[in-house]
Amino acid sequence: MNSTIETILAHRSIRKFEEKPLTDEQIKTIVECAQAAATSSFIQAYSIIGIKDLAKKEKLAEIAGNQEYVANNGHFFIFCADLYRHALIGEELDRDVLPSIESTEKFMVALIDATLAAQNAVLAAESMGLGICYIGGIRNNLEEVKKLLGTPERVIPLFGIAIGYPAQDPGKKPRLPIEHVYHEDGYEQDKDLYLGQLEEYDKLISAYYEERTSEKRSDTWSGQMAGMLEKKSRMYMKDFVQNNKLNLK
Structure with a gap:
């Protein structure tokens, strides 16, 4: 077993961090590792938004269900499905790209690309001795997240990742056999x-x-x-995605 496998198998979600921000170099390294992930047909259909502003982190924590570790961490990243730049390319080069961009297939590509990039970022962070916690709670109110982050059409914030220096050592949760x-x-x-x-x-x-x-x-x-699963949650998602000009076909 090598150190990479040991890092993967040692994963656990960290929900309490030291009051110590990540350095700009650490942030850059994590993002570069995210960008090194596989991407379908080189489309790179994602963006990453880093949140340093404490007021914004506190608002995101509130949206996510008052999860304090969304505000209190070394750095907060938001991974987005992003086909905005591809629509701009179509405009600039006068090519009819919208039917493809608005298809379910390309929406899935954007989701997959963003997720692959995120997991690369997580592995990079954990290999540096940092802890992480994925935050799906930002999807509780994506309209508010969109306003807070100023994301354009064809960009969907998918989830956040809180990263920082662990201030706890929770047990590893057993996975399915x-x-x-x-x-x-x-x-x-x-x-x-x-x-x-x-x-x-x-x-x-x-x-x-x-x-x-x-x-x-x-x-x-x-x-x-x-x-x-008995409780319905975030049932607005289809309308939100389609209002942002994705997954229309």
């Missing part, structure tokens, strides 16, 4: 096998929570997922 995630030569559709694997995983997660909380919590993963 590899047999439940990795399928060979086709998707395993033995329902009894599938449910049996979930049952074993639920026992593992329940034990994890009991140990972590001195038996004050014993949730199962299945119970968490059922409870979360």
Whole structure:
């Protein structure tokens, strides 16, 4: 096992950081590593917005559900799906690019490109001894995020990443068994096998929570997922995306 694999396998979400900002050199390195990620057909359909302004970070923390680590960290990054520059290219070169830009396929490309770049950024940060936490809560109110960041049409803020010096050492949360995630030569559709694997995983997660909380919590993963998915959330997303001239076709 090499140091890269050790860094990947040691990942955990950090939600408390030291009051120490990242240096401009650290920020530059993280962004350069993000840019080194694979990108579909070299389209590079994403942008990254770094937030230093404390008032903006505090507003983003409020939008994200009053998560204080959105405001209190070494640096806050927001990853955006971005096809704005591609629309400008079409205008400048007088080419009919909008049908493609407004397609579901190119929207998916932008989502994938941004996510690949983000994970590269995370691995770079963690390899530097920093901690990270992905923040999907900015999607609670993207209209407010859009106003705060001044993003143009065809740009969708997807998620944030809080990065900084860890001020906690949380336990590593067990993932689904590899047999439940990795399928060979086709998707395993033995329902009894599938449910049996979930049952074993639920026992593992329940034990994890009991140990972590001195038996004050014993949730199962299945119970968490059922409870979360039963509640409708961010149902405005399709309209927001289409109002920003993406995923129209």
